[in-house]
Amino acid sequence: MWALGCHRQAPAKSDTEVAKYQQAAARIAEANSSGQAAYQRVAALADLFGPRMTGSPALERAISWAHDAFAADGQEGVALEPVVVPLWQRGKESADIVTPAPRKLAVLGLGGSVGTPPGGVTAEVAVVSTFDELAKAGASLRGKIVLFNHPWPAAAPNAAAAYGQSIDYRTDGATRAAAYGAVAALVRSLASASLGAPHTGQMHYGAGPQIPTAALSVEDAELVGRLAARGPVTLHLVLEDGPHGTMTSFNVLGELRGRERPDELVVVGAHLDSWDVGEGAQDDGAGCAIVMESLATLRRLGLRPRRTIRAVLYTSEEEGAQGGKVYAQSHAAELPRHVAAFETDIGAGRPLGFRIDAGPDAVGDLRALIPLLAPLGATGVDTGFAGSDIAALRPAGVPLLGLFADPAHYFDVHHSVADTLEKIDPATLGRDVAAMATMAYVVADRETRWPASPPPPPEKKP
Amino acid sequence: MWALGCHRQAPAKSDTEVAKYQQAAARIAEANSSGQAAYQRVAALADLFGPRMTGSPALERAISWAHDAFAADGQEGVALEPVVVPLWQRGKESADIVTPAPRKLAVLGLGGSVGTPPGGVTAEVAVVSTFDELAKAGASLRGKIVLFNHPWPAAAPNAAAAYGQSIDYRTDGATRAAAYGAVAALVRSLASASLGAPHTGQMHYGAGPQIPTAALSVEDAELVGRLAARGPVTLHLVLEDGPHGTMTSFNVLGELRGRERPDELVVVGAHLDSWDVGEGAQDDGAGCAIVMESLATLRRLGLRPRRTIRAVLYTSEEEGAQGGKVYAQSHAAELPRHVAAFETDIGAGRPLGFRIDAGPDAVGDLRALIPLLAPLGATGVDTGFAGSDIAALRPAGVPLLGLFADPAHYFDVHHSVADTLEKIDPATLGRDVAAMATMAYVVADRETRWPASPPPPPEKKP
Numbered sequence: 021m022w023a024l025g026c027h028r029q030a031p032a033k034s035d036t037e038v039a040k041y042q043q044a045a046a047r048i049a050e051a052n053s054s055g056q057a058a059y060q061r062v063a064a065l066a067d068l069f070g071p072r073m074t075g076s077p078a079l080e081r082a083i084s085w086a087h088d089a090f091a092a093d094g095q096e097g098v099a100l101e102p103v104v105v106p107l108w109q110r111g112k113e114s115a116d117i118v119t120p121a122p123r124k125l126a127v128l129g130l131g132g133s134v135g136t137p138p139g140g141v142t143a144e145v146a147v148v149s150t151f152d153e154l155a156k157a158g159a160s161l162r163g164k165i166v167l168f169n170h171p172w173p174a175a176a177p178n179a180a181a182a183y184g185q186s187i188d189y190r191t192d193g194a195t196r197a198a199a200y201g202a203v204a205a206l207v208r209s210l211a212s213a214s215l216g217a218p219h220t221g222q223m224h225y226g227a228g229p230q231i232p233t234a235a236l237s238v239e240d241a242e243l244v245g246r247l248a249a250r251g252p253v254t255l256h257l258v259l260e261d262g263p264h265g266t267m268t269s270f271n272v273l274g275e276l277r278g279r280e281r282p283d284e285l286v287v288v289g290a291h292l293d294s295w296d297v298g299e300g301a302q303d304d305g306a307g308c309a310i311v312m313e314s315l316a317t318l319r320r321l322g323l324r325p326r327r328t329i330r331a332v333l334y335t336s337e338e339e340g341a342q343g344g345k346v347y348a349q350s351h352a353a354e355l356p357r358h359v360a361a362f363e364t365d366i367g368a369g370r371p372l373g374f375r376i377d378a379g380p381d382a383v384g385d386l387r388a389l390i391p392l393l394a395p396l397g398a399t400g401v402d403t404g405f406a407g408s409d410i411a412a413l414r415p416a417g418v419p420l421l422g423l424f425a426d427p428a429h430y431f432d433v434h435h436s437v438a439d440t441l442e443k444i445d446p447a448t449l450g451r452d453v454a455a456m457a458t459m460a461y462v463v464a465d466r467e468t469r470w471p472a473s474p475p476p477p478p479e480k481k482p
Numbered sequence: 483m484w485a486l487g488c489h490r491q492a493p494a495k496s497d498t499e500v501a502k503y504q505q506a507a508a509r510i511a512e513a514n515s516s517g518q519a520a521y522q523r524v525a526a527l528a529d530l531f532g533p534r535m536t537g538s539p540a541l542e543r544a545i546s547w548a549h550d551a552f553a554a555d556g557q558e559g560v561a562l563e564p565v566v567v568p569l570w571q572r573g574k575e576s577a578d579i580v581t582p583a584p585r586k587l588a589v590l591g592l593g594g595s596v597g598t599p600p601g602g603v604t605a606e607v608a609v610v611s612t613f614d615e616l617a618k619a620g621a622s623l624r625g626k627i628v629l630f631n632h633p634w635p636a637a638a639p640n641a642a643a644a645y646g647q648s649i650d651y652r653t654d655g656a657t658r659a660a661a662y663g664a665v666a667a668l669v670r671s672l673a674s675a676s677l678g679a680p681h682t683g684q685m686h687y688g689a690g691p692q693i694p695t696a697a698l699s700v701e702d703a704e705l706v707g708r709l710a711a712r713g714p715v716t717l718h719l720v721l722e723d724g725p726h727g728t729m730t731s732f733n734v735l736g737e738l739r740g741r742e743r744p745d746e747l748v749v750v751g752a753h754l755d756s757w758d759v760g761e762g763a764q765d766d767g768a769g770c771a772i773v774m775e776s777l778a779t780l781r782r783l784g785l786r787p788r789r790t791i792r793a794v795l796y797t798s799e800e801e802g803a804q805g806g807k808v809y810a811q812s813h814a815a816e817l818p819r820h821v822a823a824f825e826t827d828i829g830a831g832r833p834l835g836f837r838i839d840a841g842p843d844a845v846g847d848l849r850a851l852i853p854l855l856a857p858l859g860a861t862g863v864d865t866g867f868a869g870s871d872i873a874a875l876r877p878a879g880v881p882l883l884g885l886f887a888d889p890a891h892y893f894d895v896h897h898s899v900a901d902t903l904e905k906i907d908p909a910t911l912g913r914d915v916a917a918m919a920t921m922a923y924v925v926a927d928r929e930t931r932w933p934a935s936p937p938p939p940p941e942k943k944p
Contacts, residue, residue, distance in 0.1 A: 067709055246525070246529055299705075432677060437699075440701040441704070
C-alpha cells in the first residue's frame with residue numbers, strides 16, 4: 021500500500037543532507053514551475069510521431085528525435101544502443117455477438133496474442149469473474165470462449181494497486197483458460213473509468229496450448245455478462261494478430277557526467293515506445309519528457325553532480341521490456357557501479373513521492389531525504405515494484421526507484437485510444453520533473469553511495 | 483439557468499394540494515425505492531434490442547415489445563400509431579490525417595449528413611473555435627475542410643446549458659462553412675468528458691450547398707488543432723452516409739384512463755429510438771423506463787387520476803422528432819383537451835425537478851406543488867425548453883414539462899458508444915420514476931386545469 025506523508029527516521033547525517041540540498045531543490049522546482057519545457061517534449065512525441073509501437077516507423081523516428089534532442093541539450097555520451105526487439109502485429113480485429121442477436125463489440129487484441137484460425141472462431145462464451153470461478157467451471161469450458169469479467173477493484177488503496185490486482189487476468193487469462201480447453205480468451209479492459217474504448221496490454225503464454233486473446237471494453241464485457249445471465253451467448257472473434265519476427269531498435273542514452281566519480285552511475289529512465297492506440301502521451305511520453313527535462317534542467321542550472329546521471333530512453337517496454345533487459349546485459353560490467361536506477365512510467369499526475377525496491381539502507385536514506393520534496397507535496401515513500409525497464413537491474417542489487425505520480429486517472433486512459441496529450445497539465449508535469457531531477461541529483465551527488473545489496477523478494481508489477 | 487431549490491410563491495389553494503397529495507407521493511416513492519422495476523425495463527431495451535436507430539429492425543422490435551409491455555401492465559388504449567420516418571444510413575466512415583504524417587482519427591458522421599463524393603474528399607483543414615472566427619477566415623475557407631473545435635463550455639451553469647451553448651456548431655456548422663466554400667465540416671464532439679469516443683447527433687442543412695459533416699472525438703479535434711498550429715494539415719474524409727427514403731414506424735401509446743374526465747389528457751413521453759452507437763440506455767431508454775414504470779406504478783397502487791394519463795413512446799426523435807410531430811398532427815382535434823405534456827429525455831441522473839415551458843399560471847402552480855418532491859430532492863423549477871418530442875404541442879398552448887435529471891455525466895455518454903446500461907443506478911432511476919409519476923398524477927388529478935395559454939417565446943434546445 022502506498023503510504024502518503026513522510027516517514028522520518030533520519031540519522032543526523034541525512035538531516036544535514038536535506039539542509040545541504042534545499043537550495044538546489046528550490047532552483048530545480050523554480051526552473052520547472054510552468055512545466056512548459058517538459059510539456060513541449062511530450063507534445064513533440066505525441067504530435068510529431070503519434071503512437072510509437074515497437075516495429076513502427078514512428079518509434080524509430082522518435083528514437084532519432086530523442087537522440088538529436090539529447091545532443092541539442094548538450095548532453096554527453098549521447099548514444100543509440102541496439103536492441104533486438106520482438107515484433108507483434110495487429111491485423112483486422114472484430115468481435116461480434118452472433119446469438120441471441122447480432123451486436124458489434126469493441127475489441128482490441130492483446131500484445132503477444134496469436135491470431136484466430138482463418139475466418140475466426142465462433143463459440144459460446146463462458147463468463148467468469150475470477151480464476152476460482154474458472155476452475156469451478158472446469159471441463160465445461162472446453163470449446164468455449166472464456167470472458168474474464170473481473171470488475172476493477174475500486175476499493176484498492178490506489179489505482180496502481182487496483183491494476184496490480186487485475187493484471188493477471190490479462191497476462192495469464194489465455195493460458196489458464198486454454199488449460200480447460202477454451203478456444204479463446206477475452207478480458208474486460210483493465211480501466212478505472214470507461215467511455216467505450218478497450219484497453220490493450222501485453223499477455224504471456226505458458227507451456228500449454230496458445231489460444232487467441234483480446235480485451236473487450238468495460239461496457240461490452242458487462243453487456244456480454246448480462247446477456248449470458250439471460251441465456252447462451254455465441255461470439256464470433258477474428259484476430260488477425262500475431263508475432264512477425266524481430267528487428268533491431270535502439271535505446272537512447274544521454275549523460276550528465278559526474279564531476280568526481282564519473283564512472284559511478286545513476287540511471288534515470290522511461291520508455292519511448294507505446295501501444296498503437298492513442299499517442300502514448302502518458303504511457304510513457306510523459307516519462308520521457310520528465311527524464312529529458314530532468315537532465316536538461318540540471319545541466320542548465322550548472323548542477324553537475326559528483327557521479328554521472330545517465331538518462332536512458334528504452335525501446336520496446338510494452339512488448340516485454342526488451343530495452344531494459346538488453347541494457348542490463350550490455351552494461352553488465354558496469355552494473356556494480358550503478359548507484360541507483362530511477363524510472364518514471366505512471367503518467368503525468370502530481371508527484372506523490374517514490375516507490376523504492378532496495379535494501380534497508382537505501383530505504384532509510386530515501387525516507388530521510390524525501391522532505392526535500394515537501395514543497396512539491398511529494399514526500400511519500402513506499403516499497404515495492406519500481407518499474408519494468410529497470411527491473412532487469414535488480415539481480416545485480418542496484419537500488420531501484422520509481423517516481424510515483426498520482427495514478428487516480430492514469431488507468432482511465434492507459435493502453436487505450438484515450439492516452440492523448442490534452443489530458444496532461446503542464447504545471448503538474450513540471451512538478452514531476454522537479455521531483456525526479458532533485459532526487460536523482462541528490463543520489464548522484466551525495467557523499468556516500470548505497471550498498472548494492474540483495475533486495476527484498478520481488479513484488480508484482482506495478 | 484437551472485435554479486436549484488424551491489421558489490414558493492404559492493396561493494393557499496396549492497398549499498392545500500401539497501397536503502392532499504403527500505400520501506400518494508410517499509406511496510409512489512416507496513414503490514420505486516429500489517428502482518428495480520424501472521431498471522429491468524431499460525435493461526430489456528438495452529440488452530434485448532441494443533441500439534435502436536430509426537430504420538433499424540431493432541427499433542421496430544423494441545416498439546412491438548413496448549406495445550406488449552403496456553398490454554401486460556394492463557394499460558388501456560394500448561395502440562401503435564403510424565409515423566412516416568425519414569431514413570438516414572451510416573455507411574463506411576473514416577477520417578485520416580494525410581499530412582504532416584498519417585494518422586487515423588475517430589470519426590462519426592452526423593445524422594442527416596450527405597456523403598462525400600466517391601473516394602472521399604481530401605483537403606487542407608481550417609480550424610476555428612467559433613462562428614466569429616469562421617467569418618473572419620471568410621474566403622480563405624474555399625476548398626477546405628472546416629473543423630469547429632469549440633471547447634465544451636465547462637463554466638456553463640450545468641451540462642445541459644453547456645450543450646445548449648455548443649449545439650449550433652453541430653447542427654449548423656456544415657451550412658455555415660459551406661457558405662464560405664468549404665467542402666466538408668467537422669465538429670469537435672459535444673461531450674462533457676471524453677475517453678476517445680466521438681459523439682454523433684442530428685444536423686440540419688440550410689438553403690445553400692450541402693457538404694458532408696461529421697464529429698471527431700474531443701481528443702482528435704484537439705490533435706488536429708495542435709497540428710494545424712504547427713503547419714498545414716491535410717485530411718482525407720470518407721462518409722458513405724446519406725438519406726435513404728422513408729419507412730413507416732410507430733409511436734406506442736398506453737393509458738391510465740381518468741375516472742372523471744377521461745377525455746382530458748396528460749401526456750407523459752419519451753423516445754424509443756436511439757443513435758446507432760452505444761445502446762441508447764440513457765438516451766432515451768431510461769426515459770422510456772421512467773414513463774412505462776410511472777404508469778405501471780399508478781395503476782398498481784390504484785391511483786387512478788381524475789383525467790387520463792397517456793404514455794407516449796415516440797419513434798424517430800433523433801432524426802428530427804418525427805414521432806412527436808406526427809402525434810401533434812394526428813391528435814390535433816384532441817389538443818385543446820391536453821392539460822399538460824411531460825417528457826423525460828435527459829438520462830438517469832438524480833431528479834432535480836422540472837423545467838416548464840408554459841404560461842405564468844402553470845409555472846406558479848408548479849412552483850407551489852414542487853415541495854411534494856422534497857423527499858426526492860427534486861424541488862427545482864426552471865423555465866425553458868422542456869423536450870423535443872412534446873415541442874410540437876407548443877403551438878396549441880399545451881403546458882410542457884421536462885423532468886430535469888442531473889445532467890452532470892449525461893453528456894459524457896450522450897450519442898456515443900458509451901451510452902450503455904451499466905452506468906445507470908437503479909435506485910436513482912427509481913427516484914426519477916417517483917418524481918415523474920407523482921407530478922403527472924397530481925396534474926392529472928387536481929381539480930383545476932391549467933389554461934392553454936400562448937407560452938413565452940421559444941427557447942433553444944435543450
